[in-house]
Amino acid sequence: MRAVVKGRIGIFHLQGFLDGNNAPSFLTLDDIKATEALNIDMLLVSLKKVIFFNKNGLDVFVKLLTSIRNSKHITVGFCDYDHKKFQAINIFYKNEIDFSLFKSEKIAELFVSSNKSDPKTLLLYNEDPSQRSAMAIELFDYGHNPIIAQSFAEFETKKKTPDLYYAIVEDTQLGYFGQKIATRVTGNAIIYTVSNFLDAEIGNTFNIAYHTNSLNVGFRLFIFDAYKVVSMNIHALNFFTKLASSAAEYNAAICFVGFSFEKTPETFKNDLEDAGIMFFNTMDDILKNKELLQELGGGGGATVKQNRVLNKGLINELSHFIDATVSTLNMMTNAQATKNSVNIQSLTIANPADQFASSIGFYGDIDGLIILIFPKTIAKKACELLIGEGNVTDEEILDSLAEFVNIIGGRAKVLLSENKRRLDITLPRTYSDMNTLMEIAQNKKGVQVDLSFEGQNFIFFLTR
Amino acid sequence: MITPEDVAFYIKNIPPAPSVVRQALNFVREGDLIKAAKCAQEDLPLRLYLKTLVNRPIYGFKNEVSDIGQIFGILGVAATQQVLYNYLLSLLTPKKWELFTLTNHQFYDLQASLSKQWENILIHLNIKDKEVYSAISLIPATIIVCNALFASKKREVEQLRSVKALDYNTILKRLSGYDLFDLAAEIGQMWDMSDKTIALIRSASGTVSDLVGEQKVLAQWIHLLLFYVFSQSTYVSAGLNEFIDFQIDFVDDIYDSFSRVVQQ
Numbered sequence: 001m002r003a004v005v006k007g008r009i010g011i012f013h014l015q016g017f018l019d020g021n022n023a024p025s026f027l028t029l030d031d032i033k034a035t036e037a038l039n040i041d042m043l044l045v046s047l048k049k050v051i052f053f054n055k056n057g058l059d060v061f062v063k064l065l066t067s068i069r070n071s072k073h074i075t076v077g078f079c080d081y082d083h084k085k086f087q088a089i090n091i092f093y094k095n096e097i098d099f100s101l102f103k104s105e106k107i108a109e110l111f112v113s114s115n116k117s118d119p120k121t122l123l124l125y126n127e128d129p130s131q132r133s134a135m136a137i138e139l140f141d142y143g144h145n146p147i148i149a150q151s152f153a154e155f156e157t158k159k160k161t162p163d164l165y166y167a168i169v170e171d172t173q174l175g176y177f178g179q180k181i182a183t184r185v186t187g188n189a190i191i192y193t194v195s196n197f198l199d200a201e202i203g204n205t206f207n208i209a210y211h212t213n214s215l216n217v218g219f220r221l222f223i224f225d226a227y228k229v230v231s232m233n234i235h236a237l238n239f240f241t242k243l244a245s246s247a248a249e250y251n252a253a254i255c256f257v258g259f260s261f262e263k264t265p266e267t268f269k270n271d272l273e274d275a276g277i278m279f280f281n282t283m284d285d286i287l288k289n290k291e292l293l294q295e296l297g298g299g300g301g302a303t304v305k306q307n308r309v310l311n312k313g314l315i316n317e318l319s320h321f322i323d324a325t326v327s328t329l330n331m332m333t334n335a336q337a338t339k340n341s342v343n344i345q346s347l348t349i350a351n352p353a354d355q356f357a358s359s360i361g362f363y364g365d366i367d368g369l370i371i372l373i374f375p376k377t378i379a380k381k382a383c384e385l386l387i388g389e390g391n392v393t394d395e396e397i398l399d400s401l402a403e404f405v406n407i408i409g410g411r412a413k414v415l416l417s418e419n420k421r422r423l424d425i426t427l428p429r430t431y432s433d434m435n436t437l438m439e440i441a442q443n444k445k446g447v448q449v450d451l452s453f454e455g456q457n458f459i460f461f462l463t464r
Numbered sequence: 465m466i467t468p469e470d471v472a473f474y475i476k477n478i479p480p481a482p483s484v485v486r487q488a489l490n491f492v493r494e495g496d497l498i499k500a501a502k503c504a505q506e507d508l509p510l511r512l513y514l515k516t517l518v519n520r521p522i523y524g525f526k527n528e529v530s531d532i533g534q535i536f537g538i539l540g541v542a543a544t545q546q547v548l549y550n551y552l553l554s555l556l557t558p559k560k561w562e563l564f565t566l567t568n569h570q571f572y573d574l575q576a577s578l579s580k581q582w583e584n585i586l587i588h589l590n591i592k593d594k595e596v597y598s599a600i601s602l603i604p605a606t607i608i609v610c611n612a613l614f615a616s617k618k619r620e621v622e623q624l625r626s627v628k629a630l631d632y633n634t635i636l637k638r639l640s641g642y643d644l645f646d647l648a649a650e651i652g653q654m655w656d657m658s659d660k661t662i663a664l665i666r667s668a669s670g671t672v673s674d675l676v677g678e679q680k681v682l683a684q685w686i687h688l689l690l691f692y693v694f695s696q697s698t699y700v701s702a703g704l705n706e707f708i709d710f711q712i713d714f715v716d717d718i719y720d721s722f723s724r725v726v727q728q
Binding site for chain 1: 465466467620622623624625626627628629630634635638639688691692694695696697698700701705706709710712715719723
């Protein structure tokens, strides 16, 4: 069995009965190797469709999860269970639970980085005050707004108005904190929350793959929320100066907010400034100053001065990317997409209204960005296999579009590997508003392929 | 990936039941096991199949049973009809399983295991209808159909499943309008199974809405039985645990009774 990867979370979806006899059969050696190779921040086992489990069955997965957490410093645990199953796990492991438990996948998603920028209001309760605080801090660091019930009675009262909350976080607990530095997205800026004393460990806890992904999909402003940082040593200093140099390649800006240098040598600040890192006292100094935000890149891609140009390597592989797109669409819809025109130009969207878009970056032997722009109706049709027919919300379509470009990225990776080209793909990003997309893409030259599908046009755009 | 035309082509090519088996089934339906046995005796592969099946450990006979008349006598009318359908299904098994890591030997064990557990369940439910008894025989047809339709699409399905937990049954339904249980029912129709049996096969997916009464209860028990068997190590390794979607809410209210029956 392979884990299904959504965003930064990998999930094993088990079904039926789970005990010590059958549990090892769910995981072959290849499955374990494939899981270890995943680029994720969280690995979970879903118990939603498990009707019976015992401790021996869970132990097989706990062993795998623990080994992966120890080697990759990611969050591991179980998700998708009811209160009865939650209690059973607690009884099995008593006070020795060192993995995390998330009542649902939706709740687990709140504890990882994503490309979404909408903060959620959450009702939170755990009878253990230290768990309550730990969860609240994490949720806050990921940009959410947790409302903590201090007692069970208060929780029960607040729970009566569920419409006020995106989710109610209960029967959830955090295990050993193996997770990466909390990350959240605000507009076109990415905010990392760092705390305590920064040392060589930052190299393990900072998710460099996510950061590279973000650069590749067009983010240009990275802010370190450093209010809770006491100080840093030379190893952390080296880490940040290297990060600043790599960001410069993309013309991206790195800022620190709220970092007091009371206990840190002043020369460190000079070194960081020389590397291009900027310092601000409060978050509002950046986020509420539109002019500054534009200048730093957080207002979009319009201020990016050095656009990376298309190169021969990318053009040579164009057919593979188009093939991956067309064959994915065929696979998902049983209908044929046809190519109308191919031009090297800036991205041009004839009718920006009622369009959805998604993008995925890739890097390795070649690097670039694929953008797909669909009329809403075609986007829904393209994703019907993933979401089913019937009424679906725009958010569900956008989520499925992200999965759709992920499949395209995966297929392109396979096609290119046949030519011995190694490729990694980034997290997909989706857009419900073409203005946001154009902020990132308008100054970029790329290959625009106009395609038609069931009488409507959609755009494939490949750029760097 | 799989078009409605592919499915129509598959249905069109479902082989009819061989005349000897058809005749034997007719005698069984009339309750004449002696004539049915004489008929079955003439078909060498059927004889061999019956001998091998009935002597599997799950049937629990101490000494080898080899006489067809004796086999039918021991099984009784309902189980004989079921076993003949099992034989018909075995004729559809592929020479080599490409989608699942399965051997024909394991597939026959699966048939035997489902049949035996189903018998226990029907005793518990106090149902003696031989058409209901036979319904379980056609359920493994879903595995055969799935293998036939998806064997050449394995890589595409893997790519889909890397981003979304989709089972083969859902993929087929969304692409063609048919699910695997519909196709198993088509096979049942081709083999003249009763309407009641065919309706029961269709409802075993656990996704048919508006089921009521006995049909709902039986569909729940078949669905849970499937996942009980598919959770055994051999079938988990074969990939059968993931090929259809387990509707856990559909079977929730029978779980306790089910545990008692299968633990007997």
